[in-house]
Amino acid sequence: MSGARDEIEDLIALMARLPGLGPRSARRAVLHLIRKRAGLMAPLAQMMGHVADTARECAVCGNISTGEICDICADPRRATGELCVVEDVADLWAMERGHAFKGRYHVLGGTLSALEAVGPEELGIPKLLDRIGAEGVQEVILALNATVEGQTTAHYIAETLEPTGVRITSLAQGVPIGGELDYLDDGTISAALRARRSF
């Protein structure tokens, strides 16, 4: 087989690297795309290429953005003095879907892990300290996953921030033990934000 089949096999191999798709479902997806190549495949390729070219991490908070600074950091109405610390951009999106938080974010990009050599520097914790002074932050809300790794990281951040005197809270009621933020419904996230308690 040459030509067309090779290119389609390459496309299937790339698609199979997406989370949730294996070789078989990638093959089904590619066939579906080829059948709908004008209505779905071409616009998807174009949008994907566009986002690949323009998307980057916000220099301030780590959110996904097309500019140097993301929409949330660029919006003066979000300078409420509240800073919400999340593990991941998916968690930031989950918080935004809840429409309950009006402040800004700090995306860690993971949790502390000795095994994977992820330390405070990799998570941007020194940058978080800088932001507290520079942006006049009065409250840091630790919205980390209720997993062992998330809570360990939350404790570390709380300890690190203690000398600054900033108020440190964490999402409380509603986050189930062992659960992950991105899997919660919007109502639960709102409730947890309203019932936040001192850490």
Next chain:
Amino acid sequence: MSGARDEIEDLIALMARLPGLGPRSARRAVLHLIRKRAGLMAPLAQMMGHVADTARECAVCGNISTGEICDICADPRRATGELCVVEDVADLWAMERGHAFKGRYHVLGGTLSALEAVGPEELGIPKLLDRIGAEGVQEVILALNATVEGQTTAHYIAETLEPTGVRITSLAQGVPIGGELDYLDDGTISAALRARRSF
């Protein structure tokens, strides 16, 4: 939210239209892509755009190809006088993975369906009749799914081809009742091809 978020939401909405992906898994996939935008997202977008531009149905058999005629129809070594009729390009790919069939294909693109107004014309059955004369076909192998729709279509084709005097066979041993071709392992497909019987 404007700009970046809108474009990313559009991308998620397009991804969610793929079979096997819902809104949540599409969001995860897009975040994964954005994280790997240089190594995965950009090449995937490029390859997808390339295939969207170049892929088309082979004018002879209905296989996916980048030219007017697919690799199999263009290969003189595959002019064995055997023609394998399949419902779908996915089934053709499944047959090819079995490496047992050396002839050419005819892709119906579906099964006869009164409800969905799919008749012999839509499935290219008149074209199949033409090919039997034009290509000197001696045997037509009906490799349709072992479903009610597949077998109804197989019976219709067998009846239609009877006046031509061509030998009509069907995949036999190994195809489980109610099963679909694309889900079989390669060995079962090979065994079924070897044990084919007169229809």
